Amino acid sequence: MLSAARARTGEEAGARVAAEADGRLALDGRWTTDQGAAVEAAAARIAAAGAGRAIVVDLTHVERLDTLGAWVLERTRGEIEAAGGRLGYAGARPEHRILLGEVGLREPEAAAGPRHGYLYGLLDGLGRRVAGGGQDIVTGIAFLGEVVTACGRVAARPRSFRTSAFVNQVEQVALRGAPIIILISFLVGGIVAQQGIFQLQRFGAQAFVVNLIGLLILRELGVLLTSIMVAGRSGSAFTAEIGSMRMREEVDALRVMGLDPVEVLIVPRILALVVGLPMLTLIGALAALLGGGLTAMAYGGLTLDQFLARLQAAVGLHHVFVGLIKAPFMALTIGIIATIEGFAVEGSAESLGRHVTASVVKSIFMVIVLDGLFAVFFAAIDF
Incomplete structure (x- = not known):
C-alpha cells in the first residue's frame, strides 16, 4: 500500500514523456507546479525532439495540467517554432485547450517608433481619420444592407414585427422630443427674423424678412435644426x-435564443426615426x-x-416638400450611425462614452453633408 501511494504521489506521478515514436510524444503524470523540476526536464526533452521538425504532443494520459504546466508547454512550442520546427497537440481535453489558449504565446507589442514633429503628427492623424472615414462608409453600407434585409423579413412575416417596441420608440423620438424641438425652433426663428430685420431695414426692405425666414426655415433650417437635435437626443440614446x-451581453443572449438583434433592436428604432423625424x-x-x-410684428x-x-x-407648397423629403433620409442616416456605434461598444464605461460621442459627432456631420448634397440636387433640378 505504501509503494502504491508513493507511485501516485512521488516521482513516478511527476510530469514526463512516457513514449516517443515517429514524431509523436505521449505525456503522462501531473504537469503541475509541485512537479516543476520534472516539468522542466520533460519540456527539455520535447524541445530536443522537436528541433527542426514537426512533432505532436499527446495529452491523453496527462492526469493534471495547471497554469505552470500549460505555460511551459507553450514556451517549448515557441522555442521549437523559433528553431524551424512545429509542435501540435493531440488528445487535449476541453479544460486543457482552454488553459493552453489562455497562456498561449502573444505577439509582443511593437516598440514605439521615433518621435516626429508636430506637423508630421498632425498629417498622420488626418490621414488615419480619412482612412477610417472610408472604412466607416463601407461599414455603414454593409449595415444598411443588413437592415434592409431584416425589414424584408419583417415585411414577409408581419406577425414578427414588434409593434409595441415601434410604438414605444415613436413615443420616445417624436412625442417626448416635440417640446424641446418646438422651444428651440421658436427661439431660432425669432433670432433669424430679428437679425434679418436689422439688416434689411437699412434699405427699407424689412418686409422681405418674411421671404427670408419662410424659405430658409421650410427648405433648410427646419429640417437641419431638427435633425441635429434628434441626433443629439435620440441618436445618442x-x-x-x-x-x-x-x-451586459444581452445582445449575445438574443442570438442564443435564436433571435436576430438587427430585427429585434434596430428595425423598430430606425423605423421610428423615419416616421418621427418628418x-x-x-x-x-x-x-x-x-x-x-x-x-x-414686434x-x-x-x-x-x-x-x-x-x-x-x-412660399409655395414645393418648398414645404423640400424639407420633408430630406427628413427620412436624415433619419435613416442618424439611425444607422447610432446603432453601428452601439454595436461597437466594448465592455467598459470608457468605450461606451467614446462611442456615444462618436455617434453624435458623426451623425451631425453626415446630416450637414446630406443637407448640402440635397441643396445641390434641388438647385440642379430647379425645384
Missing part, C-alpha cells in the same frame, strides 16, 4: 441603450415660423395679415 446591452420637422418649422412672425412693424399674405406669396 440609441447608442447608449445598445451599448449597455452589449456590455413629423418633428413639420412641427419645428411651424414653431420657427411662429417665432419669426412674432418677431417681425420689430418690423408688420401686421398679422401682412405677414401671412407675404408668406403665402413667397
Whole structure:
C-alpha cells in the first residue's frame, strides 16, 4: 500500500514523456507546479525532439495540467517554432485547450517608433481619420444592407414585427422630443427674423424678412435644426441603450435564443426615426415660423395679415416638400450611425462614452453633408 501511494504521489506521478515514436510524444503524470523540476526536464526533452521538425504532443494520459504546466508547454512550442520546427497537440481535453489558449504565446507589442514633429503628427492623424472615414462608409453600407434585409423579413412575416417596441420608440423620438424641438425652433426663428430685420431695414426692405425666414426655415433650417437635435437626443440614446446591452451581453443572449438583434433592436428604432423625424420637422418649422412672425410684428412693424399674405406669396407648397423629403433620409442616416456605434461598444464605461460621442459627432456631420448634397440636387433640378 505504501509503494502504491508513493507511485501516485512521488516521482513516478511527476510530469514526463512516457513514449516517443515517429514524431509523436505521449505525456503522462501531473504537469503541475509541485512537479516543476520534472516539468522542466520533460519540456527539455520535447524541445530536443522537436528541433527542426514537426512533432505532436499527446495529452491523453496527462492526469493534471495547471497554469505552470500549460505555460511551459507553450514556451517549448515557441522555442521549437523559433528553431524551424512545429509542435501540435493531440488528445487535449476541453479544460486543457482552454488553459493552453489562455497562456498561449502573444505577439509582443511593437516598440514605439521615433518621435516626429508636430506637423508630421498632425498629417498622420488626418490621414488615419480619412482612412477610417472610408472604412466607416463601407461599414455603414454593409449595415444598411443588413437592415434592409431584416425589414424584408419583417415585411414577409408581419406577425414578427414588434409593434409595441415601434410604438414605444415613436413615443420616445417624436412625442417626448416635440417640446424641446418646438422651444428651440421658436427661439431660432425669432433670432433669424430679428437679425434679418436689422439688416434689411437699412434699405427699407424689412418686409422681405418674411421671404427670408419662410424659405430658409421650410427648405433648410427646419429640417437641419431638427435633425441635429434628434441626433443629439435620440441618436445618442440609441447608442447608449445598445451599448449597455452589449456590455451586459444581452445582445449575445438574443442570438442564443435564436433571435436576430438587427430585427429585434434596430428595425423598430430606425423605423421610428423615419416616421418621427418628418413629423418633428413639420412641427419645428411651424414653431420657427411662429417665432419669426412674432418677431417681425414686434420689430418690423408688420401686421398679422401682412405677414401671412407675404408668406403665402413667397412660399409655395414645393418648398414645404423640400424639407420633408430630406427628413427620412436624415433619419435613416442618424439611425444607422447610432446603432453601428452601439454595436461597437466594448465592455467598459470608457468605450461606451467614446462611442456615444462618436455617434453624435458623426451623425451631425453626415446630416450637414446630406443637407448640402440635397441643396445641390434641388438647385440642379430647379425645384
